[in-house]
Amino acid sequence: MQRIIIACILTLLVNAKANAGNMPTVFGIAHLATEVVSGEGSKEGFSVKSRSSRLGVRGKNTFKGNLTGIYRFEFQIDMADDNNGDDFVKSRNMYAGITDKKLGTLLVGRHDSAMKKAIGIKIFSDTVAEMTTIMGKDVKLYNRANNTVYYQSPRLFCIQLLASVSALENGDSKNLFDIQSIAITFKKNNIYAGLANEKAEAGQKGNRITLGYKFSGHQVGAGYEFGKYASGAYHKAFVINGIAKLTDLYKIKATCGKRMAEKDETAYGIAAVRDLGGKSELYLLYHRDTNDNTSVDEQALSLGMKYVF
Template sequence: MKFTKKALLIAMFYTATVPAMAASVDVYGRADISVQLSDEGDGQFTEIKSNASRIGFKGTHELSQDLEVVYKAEFEVDMDGDSSDVFKGRNQYIGLRGLFGEVLLGKNDTMLKQSQGKVDIFSDHNGDIKHLWVGENRLSNTLSYKSPKFNGLQLGLTYMAEDELDGDDAYSMAVFYGDKNLKKSKFYAAVAFDSDVAGKSKDGAVSGHFDTMRATVSSKVAGITLGLMVQNQEEIETGKEMNGVMVSAKYSLDNITFKGQFQGADHKDGDNRNGITAGIDYKLAKSTKLYVFYTSFDLDTGNDEDYLAAGIQYKF
């Protein structure tokens, strides 16, 4: 009898725990706040700034040996109190992953945005490439597909539904090669294209619907991580074009990382805009770093901008 009871308890425990073991839920986030001296053309002012701080929930649930559900719900958190909206939606989707690759439905970064990998080393700060270029889009009403990797190559497609009677479909496509973190491959490369995707640059120079081509490559040379990105964008209605280039470099010495980045935007109507950023990170732990940076934008037809910042970033 005792053996039967023990066997029954073990069976009940196993039955109760198998679904939980098959599913995973990770809570993650990042707090990033800086104090900075900013000059956007009308004089200097100080500010405490939350730099895309976020919290999210993600996970998988195995349905069979070769099929699983994947999901994510991520929110930007206003940690400096400037906005009336404490939370703002970031990537939020659900989908399936299997031998066919991965299909996601919801709000997500376009393939062109994802193609940048880790080359934009001042992403989410003032030197982010979205300041001068279009293409850094996180769009709603999307269907995203990524193929399995074949000898390091992977294909990606984002379809954006028109969502209304008079709307237009749009597409974002990319081919990826290698590991963007440069841990599993010696270099990373991607070529991406947006077709009729709505967007704007943060500096306000351009907005509308764009056809955009972007090529990205990064590698390590003598311990220095180097990145190169080139872009051509054309606003469909006006035909106005821009050719851009961005180069980045970073070098780590013990707990210190030295970083630098240049970005240019050459508009064919004669408007040249460029920005340069230099910074230093100091790692306190795997989860935490202190940083300083200086960003300067030279804008032909707009006010020049300068930012000097010091901040802390914590990941969990």
């Protein structure tokens, strides 16, 4: 099966290059990190991690009546493993859709939920310091789900509406949709704000407020989330992060967050980053996560390279 998937990926890439008339774009991220982990309850040792490395094709076609068709095939590939593991290739966002400048965009396929799309500033995406266990993943929110219908409105006075519904093959919900997500975002100049709500599967719910600001090459952001687990227990969480630009080549990234539930989890990370241009970078990252729920106090030192193309 893995060989079939790889063959399909290669076929898509070859056809994308050959079919220049439709202007498809080959894109991807090669993201690898060497990591040393230690601490109570953690899986200690040295490892090389492929941090959500991916490869894909996206494109669009202009139709009659001022409509534009869009499509995307994106696969996550483990660049640090062989092709025998179950996680060697995974599907990411894969959809077909249509866009109208006045009515907005409608996508059908596998896609991020509206809440996930409205996160705002994420400075440690796909690294060991990503705060998904603090906000979202612990409650099974911020989904990228199968069988999704996603809508994004045109931007009106800096405001945009996002909405998505998904039906899971093995969902436990008795509702028509297993995941329902809606968000409103505000973008003007260097200011970002987002409000989001998501209901998922067996009854877990979440609400999130996000704020972000960029200035002179620096960034600051904050998010606050509250909601309920499927069990009915309540949770609250916050994350604060920032980027300080030192020179045109170097910057410092930092983040901290805490999830407050029956048992708390606290995490923080700091990284020295060398900009390679575009969104590519080299980084040295320290991260610590203390999780009272699992009795884990983990520390990690990560040296990574992310090449975006």
